[in-house]
Amino acid sequence: MKAIVLKREGDQIKGLITADIPIPVISDNDVLIKVNAIDINPVDNKTLHGNGQFDNVKNDEIIILGWDVSGVISEVGKDVVRFKAGDAVFGLLNFPGHGKTYAQYVAADPAQLAIKPANVDDETAAATTMSALMAYQAIREARIKPGERVLIQGVAGGVGFFALQIAKQLGAYVIGTAAGKHEEFLRENGLDEMINFQTADFELATSNIDFIFDTLGGKSVIKGFNILNPNGRLITIPSGQGEEWKELAKEHGVNAQFLFVHSSGEDMQALAALLEQGIIKPNIAHRFKFDDIADIHERMSTGKISGKIVVSFN
Template sequence: MKIVTQQILGGPDVLHTAEAPRPEPGPGEVLIALGATSLNSVDRKLRDGTVTHFGAPPFTLGFDISGRVVASGDDAVHPVGSEVFGMAHTATGTYSEFVAAPARALALRPPGLDDLRAAALPTAGLTAWQALDLAAVREGEHVLIHGGSGGVGHLAVQLAVLRGARVTATARTTNSDFLRHLGAGQVIDYTAIAFDEILSEVDVVLDFVGGDYGRRSVSVLAADGRYIGAQAANTPDDPRVRSVTGRPSASMLRRLGELVVEGSVRVHIDRVLPLSDAAQAHAFAENTQLRGKLVLTPWT
């Protein structure tokens, strides 16, 4: 089978296609024929060594998957033929024609949800949902979302609105109409206006940018406000500060899929590329601010 792999850490050009044995599903696992996967910021950080979760190369990137079960191990909950999607924390990654993944981390793909949107949803959608849960967002609260037009951010905007929150997002002016259509009541162009000079008494900050945004975001919080960060940031030692890392949840993912099918949540796909162009996809994501998600499909 084909995989995308790398022998060294580095820029997008370290990614290349290679052949590898098809994996066998172990107990509680299923083997999935890939329909699509998607690119997340953590993929780029693993590739260049900023994040060391996979250790030293060679390895295959990827966490998101949508596809069809073609084999199952003992005690696997999804039978052969099932259409599934999920966040697959595996040792072999999802930039691959076939992926062995824990069945309990996967949800059945509901009718009406195609492979592209299903593959774009897991890591971004679960991170957004879990950030809102961690913040215990309540109806009527003011939620500030940094990186509102990105993969996680554009889903967080919609999920916050569904919870009855009043949403302000930071993004470029070119994304203002996009975010307002998703439900943001205010969009601040961070290239022109410093959000910490015009906002105060914010109930919740969801920070999908990090860096200097951490310290500045805490400065605009209400006394009982909450800051939830998904990226490394220079936050002060403050009890209102917490961090989130998206984790697999089949039940949560199932509900997200239902929201997409019923039209309550929109998964925006900026670009679709085949895995043969994985290096090009990573380069594009590093040099362009994606609106929503970049999805990768099997080799053509």
């Protein structure tokens, strides 16, 4: 099968190459998925540059990036009861860990998959995996109550846009920061108040926030403490932010935490139901083909593309 493999020379990472490698042999408890579409997240590019999940994959002989997948089960291990060959499935594979979805076939743990709704295409499903799970798991952790004032930092992004839709479904009043060009689209999709980060300082533009969902990190977290209500909550998700913000959170008396997304078939099933009913959808910014993957990373590394990126294999 064709796969996009991370090329290494000693400790040095030398980019991505297309390789012809054997189709994975599955264990009795796994399924084999023929991949139709994948999604590329910032963590894929961070891992390519030695950060992100690199420590979790670096000791494997062949490193294949990618965690998000939509495809069809082509083979089931003899102990698998939940799925059968021919089932259309989607999910976030082995996160944290080694996902290996930049390939025509990938082995998967059935406990990390959900059946893809029939009214949802592969690109949409692939785009509703890591970022949707991240938003779903964070909003669940925040225990949002109807009417609460929620600020989403980076609301037009892959994760932020799912968080908007899930928070609105729970009855929150949602304020979001994004570039001005996204305002109309975001308002059409339920955003109550928009702060254009290019022209306004969110710290001055809003106040009395019950929950901040932060997808930006750094100053966005530190300044966020100044606009949270007493006993407010904050969840931040970019890694590598150090420890200082945790001390500041204590000083402000707010409940702030870093949250890591994890693979979960149960949560994917909940997302499948929301997708099927049209309650959530991804904000797909870019659509590519399999042969474009190395180029996509080049463009991510130079800041030329951001937002949700899907890759179709057909």
